[in-house]
Amino acid sequence: MLSRLSGKEHSVFTGVAIVHCSSNDRQLHTRVSEFYEETTVKFSELSEELLWEYIHSGEPMDKAGGYGIQALGGMLVESVHGDFLNVVGFPLNHFCKQLVELYYPPRPEDLRQPVQHDSIPAVDTFEHLSDVEGGGSEPAQRETGSRDEKAEAGAAGRATAEAECHRTGATLPPFPTRLLELLDGFKLSKALLTACKLKVFDWLKDEAPQKAPDIASKVDASVCGTEKLLDVCAAMGLLEKTEQGYSNTETANLYLASDSEYSLHGFMLQNNDVIWNLFTYLEFAIREGRNQHHRVLGKKVEDLFQDAYYRSPETQLWFMQAMHGVAKLTARQVATAFDLSRFSSACDVGGCTGALARELAREYPGLQVTVFDLPDVVELAAHFQPAGPQAAQIHFAAGDFFRDPLPSAELYVLCRILHNWSDDKVHKLLSKVAESCQPGAGLLLVETLLDEEKREAQGGLIQSLNMLVQTEGRERSRGEYQCLLELHGFHQVQVVHLEGVLDAMLATRVAP
């Protein structure tokens, strides 16, 4: 295929992709070859500037005319020989090689010694593709700075690197962009948490755009510091920055302002003031295989909730607000994951503020729900209850689920409870639930289920680390939960994967 770049004609696409399909879909074979034989890509209207912006953006071009090989669709393809990107739509590797040659041709002295200009590895298989994504590649990666700066910096960097390569005879490895982005991740997280703590998004909610000095005086902070924080928030897509000043994006209005219906502000504070501190001791958590509250607090923690999360009214409120915010976003899915209409009473064990109870009551008007939680929690829970038609269906009962009898119910709910506890305590709690149940009663369990091969998505893995650093428990797999449930007389286990990292399991108590 020929393409025209800034008026010069170049044979850009040299790669030929051969796709072996595990299906005998002739149409698929035909479409692949049609694309490569018939398509001509023209770039005549693209300026050099635009091309560089594209290269540095790291964004794949649209897949028009090509194939997306991803998710379940990947099953159709057995292997790819040649450039993977050729197959999915745009031969990015070859394109970038050609651009480097076009705009940064090797100097005559370089030609004496072969220099590997492109550090974008050719992709032969899916396995190699994931290496490329993980390891990053130069130059097709995201960078900051103006286009001119980028081009200059790129050229200068390449010249120095190549000179060094010539001197040592070594080949330069790809620039580890992805690694450095990962490293910067914690700084971005802390910027988000700090903006929430300073209530930046509250001051900007439903207001006209404001300049940095206005916000600085409202949040009682320096102008130079506030401006930097606001700029980072804008770069993260949480604020919009215009000539008139900064304003909230929809995301900030919805989730970060503290008085929004679906606010995660409490969750942010809990992350900033509790979880962040625990994660500074991650190394100890890994070495010791246990949570780190004792290090953060400088004292022994006998009871995870009373001594750590609920050690003061303030930390208890943060915890409850955090649970409430997340529960409000997930409760509808939990309540509707299964048809629970056969039950007339439910007990949400460790139900905290009653956010899930409210959704259960809304979904099942014939259901009476008791929220069972520690006395201090029940006392504060009233603050989270909006008046509404569901109020009459919801009751609160105070107690300790390891010591006190549980309210009787046809359906027991354990949402994000078992993962906090060791196997011993899980057995203790499940046997109490089982004792309280009649045959036919239900147990609705909501947790993050780990994949048996421990290859889950990043969310599940982070959650596992989170449990290690914060709790006495761990995330478990479906098989592990099923064994636990069956051991306590709960069978006919059904599982539904919810959006995000949660899964719901419904089991039925059988006669002992």
Ligand SMILES: C[S@@+](CC[C@H](N)C(=O)[O-])C[C@H]1O[C@@H](n2cnc3c(N)ncnc32)[C@H](O)[C@@H]1O
């Ligand atoms: C991780 S939160 C989950 C809250 C709620 N189920 C949800 O998903 O949002 C754990 C809950 O268990 C409660 N809890 C912890 N220990 C308890 C105990 N010994 N007896 C009763 N409730 C307890 C906490 O107060 C808290 O509300």
